[in-house]
Amino acid sequence: MKAIRVHQHGGPDALALDEVPVPEPGPGQAVVRVEAAGVNFIDSYHRIGLYQVPLPFTLGQEAAGVVERVAPDVTVVKPGDRVASAQAVGAYAPYALVLADRLVPVPAAVTTRDAAAVILQGLTAQYLTTSTHALQYGETCLVHAAAGGVGGLLVQMARLKGARVIATVGSEAKAALARQDGADEVILYRTQDVAAEVKRLTSGALCRVVYDGVGRDTFHASLACTAPRGLLVTYGNASGAVPAIEPLVLSNGSKFLTRPKLADYIATREELLGRARDLFDWMAKGKLKVRIHREYPLAEAAQAHRDLESRKTTGKLLLIP
Secondary structure (H helix, E strand, O other): OOOEEEEEOOOOOEEEEOOOOOOOOOEEEEEEEEEEEOOOOOHHHHHHHHOOOOOOEEEOOOEEEEEEEEEOOOOOOHHHEEEOOOEOOOOOOOOOEHHHOEEEOOOOOOHHHHHHHHHHHHHHHHHHHHHHOOOOOOEEEEEEOOOOHHHHHHHHHHOOOOOEEEEEEHHHHHHHHHHHHOOOOOOOOOOOOOOHHHHHHOOOEEEEEEEEEOOOOOOOHHHHHHHEEEEEEEEEOOOOOOOOOHHHHHOOOOOEOOOHHHHHHHHHHHHHHHHHHHHHHHOOOOOOOOOOEEEHHHHHHHHHHHHHHOOEEEEEEEEOO
């Protein structure tokens, strides 16, 4: 089979289309026939070496499809099941290995492509709004990159909880999308001072929680937007990793800072299934919209990475093997 692999860290051109064997399931594993694979910033972090994995490797953690084969000890899924996972191994391929207990069933009301588009970013947005900080009715939150994959889902989930959402975006077109998703206020970060606007919009009260997936370029503005005893959640590095900081910077307002990751919030199968059920239930009831920006054939993975990193996309990018 053909798979997208990385032999040396680098830019999108480091992605190679190689011939590799179809994987065989080991103990506790299943082989999933991938119908759609999600393209995520974590894939680019693996590609450039920000997050280290042994070379060479096949990219991709997010996939949805059908169980093809399982190891003899696997009982939680069976061949023919429609499934999705945010923790696949080598999802940029027609077949991927997944630990069987990391697979979630996809209900009939959800398409395979929508499942692939939501399972990683949706689980991320779900834990950020329910566990990292359990948003309460009437609280004000700030969501950066609100027209992106995680950002758009964060806006929708925050509104489901009755929070007031201030969104930042880079263009008027993206502002329209953020408003469609339910943002109460939208700041154009290229032309407006984000911290000054947040202060104005909140009459100086600032935000109980700030969700920042951009990283280096927005960190200090995010901190300035965080209310006293509020929480700054830096969950991604779209503009690069946040440089080291002195804890003393948090003392102006006794602010809290966390850098969560998905694996710690779906550590048990029970937790994984519970968060996935929330996602699929909201989708089935029309409460959560999944926006797919573009689909690419597997061979165009490098272009998908360029488009993702341009920050000009407005929703999910999928690879179709």
